[in-house]
Amino acid sequence: MADEQKLYSIWVYLQAEPLFWLTLTIGAYLVGDFCYRRSGLFALFNPVALGIIIVSAVLLMFDIQYERYFDGAKFIHFLLGPATVALAIPIYGKWKLIRQHAGAILTTVLLGSCFAILTTWALASLFGLERDIVLSLLPRSVTAPIAMGVAEIIGGIPSLTAIITIITGIIGAAFATFTLDLLRVTNMSARGFAIGLASHGIGTARAMSRNETAGVFAAVAMGLSGIVTALIVPLMIFLFNI
Amino acid sequence: MLQSIFAIFLFQLVGEVLQKYFALTVPGPVIGLLLLLLALLASDRFSNLAATKVKQSLAATAETLLSHLPLLFVPIGVGVVMHVAALEGQLFAVLGVIFIGTVLTVGFSALLMEKLQGRGSRNGG
Numbered sequence: 446m447a448d449e450q451k452l453y454s455i456w457v458y459l460q461a462e463p464l465f466w467l468t469l470t471i472g473a474y475l476v477g478d479f480c481y482r483r484s485g486l487f488a489l490f491n492p493v494a495l496g497i498i499i500v501s502a503v504l505l506m507f508d509i510q511y512e513r514y515f516d517g518a519k520f521i522h523f524l525l526g527p528a529t530v531a532l533a534i535p536i537y538g539k540w541k542l543i544r545q546h547a548g549a550i551l552t553t554v555l556l557g558s559c560f561a562i563l564t565t566w567a568l569a570s571l572f573g574l575e576r577d578i579v580l581s582l583l584p585r586s587v588t589a590p591i592a593m594g595v596a597e598i599i600g601g602i603p604s605l606t607a608i609i610t611i612i613t614g615i616i617g618a619a620f621a622t623f624t625l626d627l628l629r630v631t632n633m634s635a636r637g638f639a640i641g642l643a644s645h646g647i648g649t650a651r652a653m654s655r656n657e658t659a660g661v662f663a664a665v666a667m668g669l670s671g672i673v674t675a676l677i678v679p680l681m682i683f684l685f686n687i
Numbered sequence: 688m689l690q691s692i693f694a695i696f697l698f699q700l701v702g703e704v705l706q707k708y709f710a711l712t713v714p715g716p717v718i719g720l721l722l723l724l725l726a727l728l729a730s731d732r733f734s735n736l737a738a739t740k741v742k743q744s745l746a747a748t749a750e751t752l753l754s755h756l757p758l759l760f761v762p763i764g765v766g767v768v769m770h771v772a773a774l775e776g777q778l779f780a781v782l783g784v785i786f787i788g789t790v791l792t793v794g795f796s797a798l799l800m801e802k803l804q805g806r807g808s809r810n811g812g
Binding site: 470471473474491492493494496497498500501504505511514515518519521522524525526527528529530531532533534535536537538540546548549550552553556557560561564565568569572573574575578582585586588589590591594595604605607608609611612613614615616617618620621624625628630632634635636638639640642643644646647649650651653654660664666668671672675 | 692695696698699702703712713714715716717719720721723724727728745746748749752753754755756757758759760761762763764765766767768769770771773774777780781782783784785786787788789790791792793794795796797798799800801803804
């Protein structure tokens with residue numbers, strides 16, 4: 446009985462401190478990474494998706510509030526900002542290559558972003574989704590802070606857009622490689638660019654962890670498509686009165 | 688290492704302040720990225736030993752920070768799983784839109800980009 450009480454008090458202590466949540470997050474990610482490598486780089490077993498599933502399973506199993514988990518894990522989350530800034534360095538390293546393909550980059554980001562928005566609108570209408578959900582879906586391909594800002598402007602639900610955006614990133618990270626292999630796109634810059642355009646930071650992270658050129662082009666696509674989408678979505682709503 | 692971390696934080700800090708001050712929709716870290724990129728490109732104009740050293744140190748720090756970039760998305764991803772109930776009965780339709788839309792967008796953009804690049808290189812660009 447005394448032992449049980451001791452263990453319980455340790456558990457209470459651990460829940461209140463960041464250490465346990467940080468260890469769990471990194472551990473879950475490492476397990477995901479291990480499974481991914483072991484499965485012969487099988488797309489569905491990507492480290493970020495598996496890491497999320499493992500941590501979520503632990504939280505649900507022990508009935509722990511997300512806010513409590515995030516209070517500890519926020520130290521990992523914080524690094525997203527500096528990591529985004531740090532993307533400038535590999536982009537600078539490949540600047541020559543980027544300038545060389547400036548025309549292709551600008552054309553693809555314009556047409557690709559429009560394509561993403563229009564297919565989302567067409568599919569959402571086809572599936573008969575409600576108007577506020579359709580509006581929340583439209584900016585889903587770009588990084589969450591931009592997407593949420595756009596959703597707010599056009600009358601969507603920003604918190605719903607945040608969820609949709611992250612799901613888009615995870616699906617992009619999980620299925621882009623498979624799609625690109627199927628289409629036999631071998632050019633690393635085109636592969637990376639498409640992933641960054643369609644699935645922002647999470648896709649970029651995935652591309653960066655596989656190939657530096659792909660990662661750099663993904664980061665460029667993510668930045669540019671964010672800007673293009675922020676301008677185009679409100680304009681489309683205004684013009685077509687969706 | 689420490690100087691590089693300081694520089695990266697500083698650029699983010701400036702980015703966040705600019706974002707708040709001008710109420711921009713572009714997030715602070717992305718503004719920080721653009722500013723750091725501009726600073727690096729500007730530094731090419733006066734290439735000396737000190738600048739080269741700073742860049743080498745920055746490159747090493749960036750590599751460490753970016754080597755496990757997907758890990759940094761785990762905490763927010765868990766939030767999505769825990770709050771997915773917000774989608775109620777429309778979850779599967781929403782997932783369908785996201786899945787089909789994302790796969791189509793990846794395919795369309797990659798094929799377009801590859802085609803444009805191919806044409807560019809044939810023209811000697």
